[in-house]
Amino acid sequence: MLEINPGLILWTILTFLVLMVVLRMLAWKPLLHALTSREEKIRVSLQQAEEAQKAARELLEENKQQLARAEEESQKIIREGRDLGEKLKSEIVDKANSSARQMVDQAKDEIRREREAAIIQLRGEVADIAILAAGKILDENLDTPKQRTLVDRVIKDIGKGPRA
């Protein structure tokens, strides 16, 4: 069982050598070549995918930033518009208020002037009427300057009376 058969050893060596040469040519080289080229392809593909992902992430980041900027800008525009509107509103209201006040003041002045004129006129007329009435009552000519002064004082006192 343990005896060595040199012929069989030779057959083994010959068979192995022929097999190795043929397999190397027909099988191992194509198989190993396919294997290494595929590995290279996978490596390159992975690298490219990683780069693409990185680029996409950068793009996304940029978009986000742009979006945020746009949002901020729109907020600013809205705020500015509101402020402007607010300002315009208050300006218009102020202007309206002041013009109304002016008009009221004017009206008040007018009224006061009218009233004063009326009072002056009334006072003159009252004096005339009083003189006339007194003249008629006393049948005396009161048309002297002294009397006239007296009447004026009386009227003034009368005018003062209701006011005081």
Added chain:
Amino acid sequence: MSVPVSSDTTALHHAADSLAAVSHVAGEHNMFAELLHHVQDSNELEIPFGHVSLPQFDPFMIAGISFDMSITKHVVFLWISAALLLLFAVLAAGRNRRSAVPTGFGNLVEIFIVFIRDEIVLPNMGTAGLRYVPYLLTTFFFILIMNLAGLVPYGATATGNVSVTAGLAIIAFFVIQASAIRAQGMGHYLAHLTGGVHWILWPIMIPIEILGLFTKPFALCIRLFANMTGGHIVIVALFGLIFIFKSYFIAVGPFAFILGILMLEIFVAFLQAYIFTMLTALFMGLGIQAAEAHSEEGHA
């Protein structure tokens, strides 16, 4: 080699008959011879329902050694295994060349190739070992298929023959030396045989180192042969039990054991192919690493 059931039946019946008829010792001897017969090489090829006689040639002498180049059973299985390997490998190569994504059989073969390249060659030899990948692939697949060929009915395990494993070990020996000389250069290779000791010790060291060169492939040869023969002898012995006891009831026991051993043998077929390849790569790696150590010394 598995047990060809029909021929075994008759052969073992003879053995069992003689066991009953003649003395116990003679019968057991007869049985053992019959068992060994199925593990050993022969000039006949067992086929279903008979035998085929194989051509025999007259031995010729070269350098005092008689070479008998007769075609024996194991030579036939050497060739059958080689043909099967060629067929499978070319098929796988064709499949993988046609499609960028390997599927099915091509993928299966590629798993082994990647394993040998990434788990055996690269860790032991580094990138310098990539040029020896085709040799190691051939070694692995050839041994694997020869191991498995013995597990099919009428098959024989060529690697269960010490001459076949010796042939494989001789090739491994030359490849190991060639890779070492290639990596280190002839000068460093010879210097390595002195073991780096003082010259007075050279007469002791050089024979030891030279012996070391031969023990490695010798271990490869014996390990593969013994592993492949052992399993088959166990199986044949278990079959023998059935014919010794001649009882269907008892046969259940050996049958269960045989099934178990056969499954173990499938595992061993892969394991031994792996170990032979792995150790060859390791021994080649030793030479290549020694060369790297030299070159580092040179640079420093």
